Amino acid sequence: MNRVSNINVIKTMLIKNPVEDVAAKKMFRVALNKSHATLIYNKINPNTYDLIHTFIPKRYQGTGLGSIFAFKIFDYLIEKNLKYKLTCEFLIKICDKTKGKYELNRIKD
Numbered sequence: 001m002n003r004v005s006n007i008n009v010i011k012t013m014l015i016k017n018p019v020e021d022v023a024a025k026k027m028f029r030v031a032l033n034k035s036h037a038t039l040i041y042n043k044i045n046p047n048t049y050d051l052i053h054t055f056i057p058k059r060y061q062g063t064g065l066g067s068i069f070a071f072k073i074f075d076y077l078i079e080k081n082l083k084y085k086l087t088c089e090f091l092i093k094i095c096d097k098t099k100g101k102y103e104l105n106r107i108k109d
C-alpha cells in the first residue's frame, strides 16, 4: 500500500476510533493501526484539564492527522462538559484558528 492510500486508512481510524482516557499515564489517546495519537494532560480539578503535549507518530506527521486529533479531543471534552487550558502550542494554534465553539470550554489564566 503506498503512503497516500495508507494515510487515508489511518485518517479513517483516527476519525472512527474512540478517545481513550488512560488516567494512569495522564493521557488521552486514539488507536492508529499499531500506534496511537496521544495527548498528555494534567488534571487541574475534576472538571478541568491542562492539555500539555500532543503527539502524532513520526511517519504520519504533517498529513493533517494532528488537526483531526485536536478537533476530536476538543469535541470529546466539550461533550463531557469539561473545561481545558491549552499549554500545547499546537493546540493553541488550532484553537485560535477555528475560534467559535472550541473557545467556549477553554480557560485562560
Ligand SMILES: CC(C)(COP(=O)(O)OP(=O)(O)OC[C@H]1O[C@@H](n2cnc3c(N)ncnc32)[C@H](O)[C@@H]1OP(=O)(O)O)[C@@H](O)C(=O)NCCC(=O)NCCS
Residues within 6 Å of the ligand: 052, 053, 054, 055, 056, 057, 060, 061, 062, 063, 064, 065, 066, 067, 068, 087, 088, 089, 090, 093
Ligand atoms: C505537532 C503535531 C501533533 C502536529 O500534527 P500534524 O499531523 O503534523 O499536524 P497537521 O498536519 O494537522 O498540521 C496542522 C498545522 O499545525 C502546524 N504545526 C505543526 N507542528 C506544530 C507545532 N509544534 N506548533 C504549532 N503548530 C504546528 C503545521 O505547520 C500546520 O500548519 P498550517 O495548517 O498553517 O500549515 C505533530 O507534528 C507532532 O507530533 N510533532 C511532534 C511533537 C510536538 O511538537 N508536539 C507539539 C508541541 S505540544
